[in-house]
Amino acid sequence: MNRIKTDWTKPQKLSLVALLFIIGKTIKESWVLILYFIVRAFVKQNEDEDDTEKRSDKLIYFLLLTAAFLIFFQIQKFIQFFKTRIYIKDNELIEQTGIFTKKTKTIPIHKIQSVHLVQNYIHRFTDTCTMKVETAGTEKTELELSAIDYLKAQDLQEILQQKEAVSAANISDNNSTQLMGLSNFDLIKLAISENHIRTLSLIFAFAMSRLDDLRQFFGKKTDAIIDEQVNQINFTTSIVAGMIGLGIAITLAFSVIRVLLRYNDMQLTANQKGFKVKWGFLQTQQKMMLQNKVQLISWNSNFVRKLLGIKILRFFMVGENILKDDQYIKLPVLQEDVLKKLSAYYQPVWPSLNENPNYTHPSYAWRVTMIYILPVAFAASVALYFWEPWVMIIPILLFLYFLVTFKIRHMKFIFWYNQTSLQIQKGIWGDEHILLNFKKVQHVALETSPFLRRKNLATLVLHTAGDSIKIPYIPLTKAQAIADRCLYEIELDKS
Structure with a gap:
């Protein structure tokens, strides 16, 4: 009924x-x-x-x-x-x-x-x-x-x-299709691929805050009591191994809890008007996102998620605060076909499927490292040599780390573009893809410096209502061609 x-x-x-x-x-x-x-x-x-x-x-x-x-x-x-x-x-x-x-x-x-609907236990009990x-x-x-x-x-x-979709796009398709849902096995994979370093830092921050509470309650005796208890422990190999194992177990447990709270029972349905996402464990949430408000989309994977075939998809909406997690949704996508179905509502064809790849200039790999990182590392090494000679290896290792990471960043930065859209692939240890429809660009900027002008290069910045995209150290002709195409779409949309 x-x-x-x-x-x-x-x-x-x-x-x-x-x-x-x-x-x-x-x-x-x-x-x-x-x-x-x-x-x-x-x-x-x-x-x-x-x-x-x-x-x-x-x-x-x-x-x-x-x-x-x-x-x-x-x-x-x-x-x-x-x-x-x-x-x-x-x-x-x-x-x-x-x-x-x-x-x-x-x-x-x-x-x-x-429109975001949130239900806690009181809400559920009272409907x-x-x-x-x-x-x-x-x-x-x-x-x-x-x-x-x-x-x-x-x-x-x-x-x-319905009112927004009809007034904005004159769309009459009301059929909704469920595009994704997460099984228990998917949740386990997400828990394994969580950022455990971030989880460990949250646990450490929580423990330190509780320690500060104890200090305020017991006074200065707290540090003395903790030091006394620590000194009484005989740190054998088995005890250290057990503590490490316990730390890993606690970190994994917290990662599982975070995944359950964030992704439990997540379901996404879509039609030509927009998306509706439902998720939550202790607190059920349901959010409606209008398709014509999506400015650009991105998906990324860290090293572990890349091995497991997991991508985290995000829609950048109009006027969204990118620093607030509660204003946007991260969708875990575990199948390539689901990713293509979701992105098809925004941009049906990826430029990477039909266009030739484009790369940044080789100077993008070493210029920042040599100009900024090298002098700091050299000065720190000299200063540390007079204090403790062997410590000078630390800034040297940091310099080598930045040198390697900037080189990897340059090698992995690839972009494709056609008459309607732009796609970027970037990252260091993981991967991130960005897909932008030129119709969503608000304004463009070409940034140059004496070095870039001498090399006939430019950095292109595309501003949308959701976020900005930067393509550094590319040939000036390509930057100008992309900028002209965006400006054409802006004028066409206004007319």
């Missing part, structure tokens, strides 16, 4: 569950006061002096006054809950709040780049969700509703997708 769709042309209220989140936030902000009164209620103190009692009473009055102010400022959140209405009118998403001072937030539908609406005009979430009926949110998500 088909359910009745929500009529979003009529103002809709928030779910009553939003009150729970408001109360929870109030308690969180006032936990110090609450803890004090709980302790005072259960712990009896013998106060013999009148001055002590007077000071205690003054403290209570002060805390009560502070609590009254906090409650007063929290009341507006309760009022806002009862007076919040959201609806669609004239291709605009409208939110109205307030009693005496009314506030109306209007979001044009064509500015919406994604609600948090809805986040992100637009192209700002890097932060434009509209966030802490608790709205899940079915209503899904209906709104579909309406926004």
